[in-house]
Amino acid sequence: MTAVTVDFDIETIDFAKGDGLIPAVVQDADTLQVLTLAYMDKAALAETIDSGQATFFSRSRGGRWRKGETSGDFLNVVSVTPDCDADAVVLKVRPVGNACHLNRVSCFGDEVAPGVGQLAKLERTIAIRAAADPQESWTARLMQQGIKRIAQKVGEEGVETALAATAGPDAEVASESADLIYHLLVLLQARGMKLKDVIDVLKSREK
Known part of the structure; x- marks a missing residue:
C-alpha cells in the first residue's frame, strides 16, 4: 500500500480541545467529493497513518473503528492534512466501495462525484x-x-x-x-x- 502523505507532527494536533477527539473530514482524493465525517483520537490517527486505511474512534461504540473491517468498504488514505488550528483533519482517500453505511457513495446526499x-x-x-x-x-x-x-x-x-x-x-x-x-x-x-x-x-x- 502507498505511504500516506503527512507533513505534520502528530504531537502538534490539539486533541484536548475536543476532549480527546478531533473531527476528520473524509474526501475522495480524485473527485474531491466529501464522503463522510468521523472522529479520531490520537491512537486512531496514528493507526491511519501507519496502516494507510482510515481508522476512527466510534463515539457510539466507545472505541476504535476501522472503516471496512466488517463491510469490506475500506478507505485507502492518500494524505492527511490538519486545519489551521490543528484541531481537525482532512483525509483524502481512494475508497473501495461506498463510504456510507446506507450503501451510498457519500453520507452527504445521493449525488455521485458532483460537478467537475x-x-x-x-x-x-x-x-x-x-x-x-x-x-x-x-x-x-x-x-x-x-x-x-x-x-x-x-x-x-x-x-x-x-x-x-x-x-x-x-x-x-x-x-x-x-x-x-x-x-x-x-x-x-x-x-x-x-x-x-x-x-x-x-x-x-x-x-
Whole structure:
C-alpha cells in the first residue's frame, strides 16, 4: 500500500480541545467529493497513518473503528492534512466501495462525484473498462486499436465540436464536447497519463 502523505507532527494536533477527539473530514482524493465525517483520537490517527486505511474512534461504540473491517468498504488514505488550528483533519482517500453505511457513495446526499468531480469518476471508469473484453466494451476496443486510432478520434471529435459551436444548438455543442472529453481521457489512459497531469499544467499557468 502507498505511504500516506503527512507533513505534520502528530504531537502538534490539539486533541484536548475536543476532549480527546478531533473531527476528520473524509474526501475522495480524485473527485474531491466529501464522503463522510468521523472522529479520531490520537491512537486512531496514528493507526491511519501507519496502516494507510482510515481508522476512527466510534463515539457510539466507545472505541476504535476501522472503516471496512466488517463491510469490506475500506478507505485507502492518500494524505492527511490538519486545519489551521490543528484541531481537525482532512483525509483524502481512494475508497473501495461506498463510504456510507446506507450503501451510498457519500453520507452527504445521493449525488455521485458532483460537478467537475465527474471527470475523475469517468477517468476511473475508463481505466477499468480499458482492461475489459473488447467485445463488450467500446473503451477496450478503442484501446486495442492503438494510440494512433485514439488520437484520430480525438481529432475527429475536436472538429465536430468546433462545427457544432459555429452552427449547432447548445445541446449539440454540449454533446460533442462530452465526446471530445471522453476520447481525450482515453488518449491519456493509453499514454499512461492522468487527468492530474493536465491539471498540473493548468495550475502552473496560473502563475
